[in-house]
Amino acid sequence: MADGNQSEPSIRLTRARVALLEVFLADPRAERYGTELTELTGVVTGTLYPILNGWADIGWLRFRTEDGAHPGRPPRRYFQMTRDGEQQARRLLAARRPRRRQGSRDLTRDDLMKIVDDALQRTLQHLGVTVQVTHQPLEPGSEPAAPGAHRFLVTTTIE
Known part of the structure; x- marks a missing residue:
């Protein structure tokens, strides 16, 4: 004032x-x-x-x-x-400080990958597609990617 x-x-x-x-x-x-x-x-x-x-x-x-x-x-x-x-x-x-929800925690890369996997599987299963997702770290020099990037291999079966 x-x-x-x-x-x-x-x-x-x-x-x-x-x-x-x-x-x-x-x-x-x-x-x-x-x-x-x-x-x-x-x-x-x-x-x-x-x-x-x-x-x-x-x-x-x-x-x-x-x-x-x-x-x-x-x-x-x-x-x-x-x-x-x-x-x-x-x-x-x-x-101002960012507020965290009670019980929240920092996500690790593995946590994030599991969340992505689960969301992808739920979405595709809703569409009648069975899915299996596996992760493989990219081999150095195999593709231009951000450090620590992963390739998602998705195998699908349409029922």
């Missing part, structure tokens, strides 16, 4: 808010309007405007309404990030 004596507002970082902050922070001096923000972020108007109005209320954004007549559409409200909003948004995004 502009007044240094007030505490920083508590902002819950949802996907919609993060997407909007990233657009505003990409060019903080740019004025953005609702349809443009929806197209850039996928955030629908029913979610978009409460967020924008809330940020305007706490001083992160300023807005102006377009002047003059605009046949076929209402006047646009242009939103622009304030310097204070920019500083606080950057701080908030920098402090």
